[in-house]
Amino acid sequence: MSDATGIVGEFFSLKEGTDADLLAMQVGDFYEFFGDDAETVADELDLKVSQKSSHGSSYPMAGVPVDELTPYLKGLVERGYRVAVADQHETEDGHARTIDRVVTPGTLLETTEAQARYLTAIVEDDDEWGVAFADVTTGQFFVTNAPDREAVFSELYRFEPAEVLPGPTVRTDDETLDRLRERTDASLSLHSTEDFAPGRARHRLREQFGTETIESVGIESEAAIAAAGAVLSYVAETGQGVLASMTRLQRYGAGEHVELDATTQRNLELTETMQGDPSGSLLDTIDHTVTSAGTRTLRAWLQRPRRSEEDLRSRQDGVAALASAAMARERLREELSEAYDLQRLASKAASGSADARDLRAAADTLTLYESVRGIVADAPELADSPLADRLDELDRSAIDDLAGELDAAIVEDPPGTITEGGIIRRGYDEELDNLVERHEAALEWIETLPDRESREHGITHLSVDRNKTDGYYIQVGKSEVEKVPDRYENVKTLKNAERYTTDELEEREREILRLEEQRHELERDLFEQVRDRVAARAELLQDVGAALAEVDVLGALATHAVRNDWTRPELRDSRGLEIEAGRHPVVEETTEFVPNDLYMDDDRRFLVVTGPNMSGKSTYMRQAALIVLLAQIGSFVPARSARVGLVDGIYTRVGALDELAQGRSTFMVEMQELSNILHSASEDSLVI
Numbered sequence: 001m002s003d004a005t006g007i008v009g010e011f012f013s014l015k016e017g018t019d020a021d022l023l024a025m026q027v028g029d030f031y032e033f034f035g036d037d038a039e040t041v042a043d044e045l046d047l048k049v050s051q052k053s054s055h056g057s058s059y060p061m062a063g064v065p066v067d068e069l070t071p072y073l074k075g076l077v078e079r080g081y082r083v084a085v086a087d088q089h090e091t092e093d094g095h096a097r098t099i100d101r102v103v104t105p106g107t108l109l110e111t112t113e114a115q116a117r118y119l120t121a122i123v124e125d126d127d128e129w130g131v132a133f134a135d136v137t138t139g140q141f142f143v144t145n146a147p148d149r150e151a152v153f154s155e156l157y158r159f160e161p162a163e164v165l166p167g168p169t170v171r172t173d174d175e176t177l178d179r180l181r182e183r184t185d186a187s188l189s190l191h192s193t194e195d196f197a198p199g200r201a202r203h204r205l206r207e208q209f210g211t212e213t214i215e216s217v218g219i220e221s222e223a224a225i226a227a228a229g230a231v232l233s234y235v236a237e238t239g240q241g242v243l244a245s246m247t248r249l250q251r252y253g254a255g256e257h258v259e260l261d262a263t264t265q266r267n268l269e270l271t272e273t274m275q276g277d278p279s280g281s282l283l284d285t286i287d288h289t290v291t292s293a294g295t296r297t298l299r300a301w302l303q304r305p306r307r308s309e310e311d312l313r314s315r316q317d318g319v320a321a322l323a324s325a326a327m328a329r330e331r332l333r334e335e336l337s338e339a340y341d342l343q344r345l346a347s348k349a350a351s352g353s354a355d356a357r358d359l360r361a362a363a364d365t366l367t368l369y370e371s372v373r374g375i376v377a378d379a380p381e382l383a384d385s386p387l388a389d390r391l392d393e394l395d396r397s398a399i400d401d402l403a404g405e406l407d408a409a410i411v412e413d414p415p416g417t418i419t420e421g422g423i424i425r426r427g428y429d430e431e432l433d434n435l436v437e438r439h440e441a442a443l444e445w446i447e448t449l450p451d452r453e454s455r456e457h458g459i460t461h462l463s464v465d466r467n468k469t470d471g472y473y474i475q476v477g478k479s480e481v482e483k484v485p486d487r488y489e490n491v492k493t494l495k496n497a498e499r500y501t502t503d504e505l506e507e508r509e510r511e512i513l514r515l516e517e518q519r520h521e522l523e524r525d526l527f528e529q530v531r532d533r534v535a536a537r538a539e540l541l542q543d544v545g546a547a548l549a550e551v552d553v554l555g556a557l558a559t560h561a562v563r564n565d566w567t568r569p570e571l572r573d574s575r576g577l578e579i580e581a582g583r584h585p586v587v588e589e590t591t592e593f594v595p596n597d598l599y600m601d602d603d604r605r606f607l608v609v610t611g612p613n614m615s616g617k618s619t620y621m622r623q624a625a626l627i628v629l630l631a632q633i634g635s636f637v638p639a640r641s642a643r644v645g646l647v648d649g650i651y652t653r654v655g656a657l658d659e660l661a662q663g664r665s666t667f668m669v670e671m672q673e674l675s676n677i678l679h680s681a682s683e684d685s686l687v688i
Contacts, residue, residue, distance in 0.1 A: 020084035030063040038062040101239035106163025114295035121227040123167035130223030138343035139245035145221035157262035201229020244350035258305040259649030294552030305632035315634020321385035322558035328379035342545030346538035356414035363406035439515040561636035569642040581640035584623040649685040
C-alpha cells in the first residue's frame, strides 16, 4: 500500500495490534506518526504537524527522517512513552511493514546518561516479595527477595528504575500502585500474567543462564524467580535483541549490603538533594571519575554500601595506593578518560545496533586496558595493590585476541553508518580487497578522463562530474561545442554549457555502480560477522569494562581524599564509632567547617543531641551517618581519625516534609518513619 489512504489505514491497523502508546511507521525515508500520535509527538518534541487526507477525512501527520529516529525515540521514551517501531521491508510485491520492536523506558539502549536504566519487576506471593532489576544497556541482572513492601521501596529507591512491571497481585493492590506512582519516577507497564508464573519463569531463567548458574546462585524464592522470569520475557517481547548481553544472574541479599531505606537515602542526599537537584549531593561532591561507567559504578557503591570487611579493606588498600602514587594516578586518569563504555557496547553489539565507530572504540579501549595494566605494574606503590590483582583477574589472551581482530577489521576512522562503505581495513578479506581495487581502478579511469579527452580533442573547458539525475556526464563550455566528437551523445543543454555521455562512459558507470553495490554488501556482511563475534564475547567486554570502571572509582576516591585531607578509617567488626575532628563531606566544600568529635561504644550506644534552631544538630548527625557510609564503600573519610564499627543498616529520622496531597501531615510522616526504623533496625544498625 503506497497511496495516502493506504498508508493511514495501515498505520491505524498496526496501531491496533500493539499496546504501545505511540507508533512510528516507516514510509520510505521517513518514520511517520498519524492522528493523536502525531499530535502527541509534535507537542512533546516540537515537530511540525501537517495533514494527510484519507477517505474524505483529514488526519494530523508528523514525521522524522529515518536516520534521525533515534534521538526522537530517546526523547519520547525518556518522557515515559512506549513506542512501537514498524519498519518497511521490501518484498516481491513492493513492500510490507511490521512492528519489529517496542522501545520502552526500561529497554531504551540509546542513552548517553551515565546512570543505569533499570527495568524492574515486583512480585508478591504469600507475603513474600521478589524483585528483579535488569539494565539492558549493560546486561546487569540482579535478583533479590524482600520481607515486606517497605523493603521493596527501599530497593526501588536504590536502583531508581526507569520502568516497573507490577506482578499480578501487585497490580490489583491500589495502595502499592499509588505509592509506586508517588515514590518513583518510573513508568508502570502491565505485562502478561502468564509470564509471572513461577514454572514458566524458572524455565526462562534456565534457558538464559543455565541450570548450573541458577543452582549456584541459589535463588529459592518463588517470588524472586517469577520477577526475574517476567523481566526476561518482557525484554524478549520488546524485540530489542539484548538478551544475549545478559550473561550473569546476580543474587544479593540483606547480608551483603547496608540497609538504606528510601527515607535515609533521601535525607542523606546521596545522589540528589532534598530538592531533587543532583548538584550538592554526596555523589556530586566526590565524583571525580573520568568515565561514564565509573560514574555509574560510584553511584551503585553509594546506594549499595557493602558489609564485607574483606571487600572494604581491599577497596581501602586500592584508594591508599593511588593516594600515595600521585603521578601514576594522574597517568591512569588520563588513560581512562579515553575509555569507551564496554559494558554498554556489549548490549549494543548483542542487539545489532553497534556501528563501526562503536567497534573501533572497543578495539581502542581493549588496547587501553593493557596500558592501564602497565601503569599499575610499573608503579611501586600500585604493583602489589588490589588494583593489580583486579586487572590480572582478566583473561589477557582473550582481550588481546579480540582487540587484534577488531583492529585488523575496522579502519582507524570509520564512517558513521555501515551502509557508506569504507569500514573494513585492507588486508582483512581477499575478496573485498579485489573488489576495492577494481572499484578504485574504475574511479581512476573516470578521474583521468577529462585530461585524456581535453588532450585528444583540444577542448579547454571540459570536465567530468556526476549527479543523481544525469549520472556521470562530460560537460563542455558553449564556446567549444564545435570540437565535440561525433561519439559524444548530448544529454542536457545548460545556459553556458552542454552535457554529454558516451557508450564507454555509460559502461564504466554501470561497472562502478555494480562494484559499489557488491563492495558495500560484502563490507556490511563482514562487519555484521565481526559484530556478531563481539556480541559472543559480551561477558569479556563486561568484565573489562567493570574492571576499568572500578579503577576509575578508586582513583576518584583517592583524588578527593588527597585534595580534601581525608583519612583512612579503621574498620572494626564490632559495635562502636569513634570520630576525631570529623567534618560533613558536602558542607565542608562551601563552609569554613568547625571539626567535631563523636564517641560511641557498647557502654555509650545512645546519644541525645540538643541545641537551638540552626545550631548544626542535623549536620552533626548526618555527618556521622555519612562518615559511616563512606567507610562502608571503601572510601577515606573527612576526619583526623576514625574507627568505624561495621553496621548492617543506616536509618534516619531527620527533618520532614508534609505530604498533605497524600493525606499525611508532618507528624504522621514522622511517626511512620519512626515505626519503620523500630521494625527494621537491629543492634548493629546506626540510627539518627
